[in-house]
Amino acid sequence: MFFTIKRFKRAPLPAVAVLLFSAVISVIICALHASNEAEMRNYEEVYRTVPVEVSVTGLTGTKSNDLEAPEWVLDIFTGEKNLPVLLDGYVKDIQVMSSHIAYSVNGTDSGVILHGITSRSCDQLLRPENGCDILWFEGYDETVFGGEEMICIIPEGKSALDNGNGEVVLNFKHTVSQTEINEFQCTLKIVGTYIGGDKSSIYCPFTVVDRIYGALGEGLIIDTLSATLADNERLQEFRNIMKYWFLEPTPLGQQVYWGRMGYSYYPYALDIDDSILQKTADILQNSIRINRICTAIIFVISAVAGFLIGFLMIRNRKRDIALMRILGKSNVAVYWSFVLEQMSCIILGIIAGGAYNLWRPINRIAIFAMIYYIGLSAALAIFLRKNLLTTIKEDE
């Protein structure tokens, strides 16, 4: 060991080169590890945050705004009824629209349709991207659609809908039989007007329309129904469970074997839009894969470099090795003196390089050191197995 230190002092360049090499490899390994961890975190974050929207559609997947679906379809999503399989644990932010034609408005025949919505996005015509703008009266905004207040918004310029008190009085009728007609009247406060969209529509919270259907003794009819997946990690599980109630949309809308009821003409499918999630996940997975390939390449480089550096260094000092052996140093002692010399440089380099990332990928750095050690040992074994007499002859 004493003579090894002397060597370092008098010929530091080879040792410094090995030290720098291992420091650089360590920094690369740490950087790859940090980037890999960041990508994994990013991947998990994407999985958590990218919304996967599910919406009830017709069999072809195209019809989604005039479903005429019965109330129990909504119940599957909300879990409000005692149905055998429910989706309520899997979805959140349920968006639903239901409509009813008013028999009269403010006492006169109307043809006006009342749309109950849970949010503005429930109706395509009400969305800003389709040119619709809502002017809210003071103290009101879009959140009212998610509530239970008896309020509404009306088309801009349709002052005839206002009864003079800033309200709309709507009458609804439902013919139960030739002799029995159910009627219901409700008064909705006007809290805003909208520009664009359907001029014959009034929008109110979904709960209001639900109440009207209830009061008339009618079953609720759903126009649109969509939701967001609560936990993207459970996407596949969700796909499996939704098969109980819904078909998967197919371009021809053909009948497909459907659950326990056999072939069915049940007209609803459930469209799961996970394209953004899949696209983002694919990009991240590629990035993670590239990172892993880079790490593997670094390990291969360290193995090859360990062997080459060891081989070249030992070839350069084969006279020293032969002399040590001639003076009576055993092969094992020669082996360990060279390994200690090299590995101390490697470990010092690793300490310098590993500090960059606070030693977090310690297992990977250890693998690098181990691979380098194997390469070095292989080179040493080649020289130490050589016949000493032959080595002396070659040297002469």
Place this chain on the structure above:
Amino acid sequence: MSISLKNVSYNYKGKYQTVRAVDGVSYDFEAGKCYAIIGKSGSGKTTLLSLMAGLDLPTEGEIIVDGKSTKDWDRNRMRREAVSVIYQNYNLFPLLTVQENIQYPLDLKKVPKKEAEALGRKVRERVDLSENYDKRMPAHLSGGEQQRVAIARTLAQGCKIILADEPTGNLDSTNTRNIVDILCTLAHDDGCTVIIVTHDPSVAEQADTVLQMKDGAWI
């Protein structure tokens, strides 16, 4: 300490052919004597010397060192304690000083540092090198000085059989005489067995016994 050759042969296995470098050589080298082995290049002198140093085992026959065959010796230990070799090209560690080169075999024997330093000084003086040489590097020494350092290292090793392969091959006549004088003194005064392989007739003249080799055998 004596060394005996019993019908020793050695074959070199080359890539294309096997060469018989030493062919059935026998001899008893006695302690306290200086021997010279002479012969042309390729006559097998260096190979025989290397076999006596335990660098390899004979293909046939055996070499007895201190009553024990080289086959039975731990040959690393034999080279540490019984037989040492001096080469034409001195074989000093280029990155160690004179003092460190001399003390290297003592480090292998785990001799305490103080004791090794004292012994190193003693053997250095024996080969007429002053204290000024201690910190010098081999590259800064003349050929004669380097060979004296190599002999001092052999003395520090304390081996009683000294083998020298062309020790004066790179030296002028004055240095040659000095080196051979030192080696003969080691035989006569210290009771070592000294065997010198040489081309030089003047070296052979100083030896007590001269042996001649041709085609791997004695003439």
